[in-house]
Amino acid sequence: xxxxxxxxxxxxxxxxxxxxxITDEMEASAKARGTGIAKRSTEYVAEKMREGKAVIALxxxxxxxxxxxxxxxxxxxxxxxxxxxxxxxxxxxGVAKQIKEKIFQLSRxxxxxxxxxGLTTGLAxxxxxxxxxxxxxxxxxxxxxxxxxxxxxxxxxxxxxMSKDRKNCMCTAMLYDPKDHYEPEETAEEFKKQSKIYERxxxxxxxxxIRLLKGNQKSAGRKKLLHxxxxx
Numbered sequence: 009x010x011x012x013x014x015x016x017x018x019x020x021x022x023x024x025x026x027x028x029x030i031t032d033e034m035e036a037s038a039k040a041r042g043t044g045i046a047k048r049s050t051e052y053v054a055e056k057m058r059e060g061k062a063v064i065a066l067x068x069x070x071x072x073x074x075x076x077x078x079x080x081x082x083x084x085x086x087x088x089x090x091x092x093x094x095x096x097x098x099x100x101x102g103v104a105k106q107i108k109e110k111i112f113q114l115s116r117x118x119x120x121x122x123x124x125x126g127l128t129t130g131l132a133x134x135x136x137x138x139x140x141x142x143x144x145x146x147x148x149x150x151x152x153x154x155x156x157x158x159x160x161x162x163x164x165x166x167x168x169x170m171s172k173d174r175k176n177c178m179c180t181a182m183l184y185d186p187k188d189h190y191e192p193e194e195t196a197e198e199f200k201k202q203s204k205i206y207e208r209x210x211x212x213x214x215x216x217x218i219r220l221l222k223g224n225q226k227s228a229g230r231k232k233l234l235h236x237x238x239x240x
Contacts, residue, residue, distance in 0.1 A: 047162030
């Protein structure tokens with residue numbers, strides 16, 4: 009499918025018809041990866057569409073392509089662009105990046121003062137976030153809103169999160185601070201330089217070697233990098 013035939017826009021109430029397809033694909037994708045995004049009900053996704061707090065991608069024929077939605081936490085001081093999902097037939101086509109760009113713009117429009125953050129287990133999403141100006145951060149820099157963290161209960165790694173007092177898990181935390189941030193060109197270049205290191209440590213996380221790494225003593229330079237990934 010050519011990119012020109014895909015429409016990416018803010019979701020509206022008429023898009024509720026796609027909510028069940030989207031939530032089913034979210035669940036199937038999480039199971040296939042062995043990691044998870046917070047599970048959301050069909051009605052929850054539908055409500056995000058009605059509120060205009062979601063982005064949807066469709067073909068010209070009306071076939072569902074991709075989706076992402078906005079959640080606000082801590083009295084709107086933090087915003088998460090959550091639930092990014094692309095139909096299997098359209099993966100690796102560049103549409104995920106376009107959806108992320110659109111939801112980022114929508115978040116900045118609706119919550120101009122909010123810090124925008126995300127949790128991801130995927131290097132590809134990290135790259136997209138870096139291109140938008142996000143930086144890797146420790147979990148302590150994210151929202152402390154209990155409702156946000158309660159959303160992680162459906163993730164297979166929730167026990168790991170709680171065993172670390174919500175300071176660490178398999179996901180990598182990334183943040184865009186509208187009041188204090190590098191330019192997207194700078195964060196994108198830094199990601200390019202460090203991508204091999206990021207990939208290595210994300211693999212280690214997914215292999216559940218956190219405890220082993222936590223007991224190791226690292227040099228000052230390496231410890232700084234590990235601090236973002238493992239809260240050491």
